[in-house]
Amino acid sequence: MRAQRLLGYAYLAPYLIGLVIFTAIPFLTSLYLSFTSYDLMSSPQWTGLSNYERLFTRDRTFDKSLTVTLLYVFSTVPLKLAFALFIAAILNYKLKFINLFRTAFYVPSILGGSIAIAVLWRYLFSAEGLVNMAIASVGLTPVDWFGDPTNALFTITLLRCWQFGSAMVIFLAALQSIDKSLYEAASIDGAGKVMTFFFVTLPLLTPVIFFNLVMQMVQAFQEFNGPYIITQGGPLKSTYLLPLYIYEEAFKKFNMGYASAIAWVLFAIIMVLTLVAFWSSKKWVYYAGDKRS
């Protein structure tokens, strides 16, 4: 039995070492650094709460960045998930070419994170790009996508919604695992398709909706490549998401202490929202007697 335990730890060793060195210690160090002033040259100077005080009372860039980040996350995540679910629900009918469609819809998810696609996006939405050409060809006025603060963030939201494929595949797998007899029972009881969707399908999907919601939210809060390549945070900081601000403070200006403080505020927001999701899940996520979560 003892040998078993030791062996277990032996196989676990890479993870344990990595957990301590690359996650646990850095996690605590960044909390410590957030209370210091540190430029990498001299050792960190303890400054107490002054970083946080500056963030919340005097830093207008932070206000702007935080607002834009929340706007981005709360528009992108619901849009993406609703679209993914909508397409998955259509694909779930007995359609021909279902695998072909599934593949076609999944391709953007494979490529979406790459710099090549961000570069493509930058061209597509440029003043004389493909999107404006299409708009002009149907007789509408071309849109100033990158010059206008209200539009620029939307191009990044569109990029991430374009990548709805992986969420869709998860929804589709869950839809296909729903017991068909439940639909027959609903139909005998006289429920129409819309009623069946909202009262049978949707409750059974809540576990995957919850899973997708948490994963997509954590990810959306860390969006970097899109704004960095496509809009460079502009115009007028309208796409200056917090990860961009952290990156510039830390790796351009080497204000490691201040950047850590911003990172911790971002982390706190993500953690609170994740906890709210987990806590509220007891009320709306339905587990049909199975222990999988």
Place this chain on the structure above:
Amino acid sequence: MTDMTLPKTTARSLDEAAAAKRARMDLISAVVRYSLLFGVGFLMLYPLIWLVGASFKTNSEIFAGAGFLPESPTLEGYIQGWQTSTPYTFGRFFWNSFLIILPKVIGTAISCTMVAYAFARFDFPFKKILFGSVIAVLLLPNVVTRIPQYILFRDLGWLDSFLPLWVPSALAGDAFFVFMLVQFLRSLPTDMEEAARVDGANSLQTLIFIVVPMLGPALVSVCLFQFMWTMNDFLGPLIYISSVDKYPVSLALKLSIDTTEAFEWNRILAMSVLTITPALVVFFAAQRYFIEGISAGGRKG
């Protein structure tokens, strides 16, 4: 509603009318569904199709129309883009990407298999807490550990090398893969492993000769996802790699838009096509593993 004007309202003709109506509704809804799917599919894929077409256009033609077929296809964008504005060709940057990806994928596969084996087949103190930590790491935003990691790698003298990109993964740092393999391993029966143990195999032999072959498909998914993510990774190299001769393709592409902004779109688009080609080829060759991989565990993308 022309079918409401029925001549005789016998039960039979009502049935027939209802059946005909249902058939027509089915047809209409099928048409609506298919047109929606084709419409969405077109919108999804047209930018990519266009990208490939545009990479063979001249620079002036790119802004001339929305069609994807080039009027007089040219390799100019590829030839000039490949040369880059640096002393190196894109071949060098592809080689660098390969040098980052290969050790990272191998390290991930080995370390995550070991760790998943420990969680799925052994009992040890604090197992529940430690498995909980896998979930915590999975959800922990990287942004909060990035700065101290950078300082650590600087103190180790690893900046501007590939070590910061390799080592965390070789220590099972990508919790998603550990989680995926544990779930997969738990669903496999253990009788083969017990038979091997009865025959005198030790745990390492059991792992290599029994467990790894059974893990096959899941392990392929892990390697493919890691390949794809590393190929697409931008922030990691951006922070850690500073010499141009060590740039992977993602950084090289960013460099090319910085240096040729607004003038040489054909070169940039041509190189974009090249950088997404490996990922596309791998995806189409092995899409079964991708779809099964995400369906099984969900993913971060």
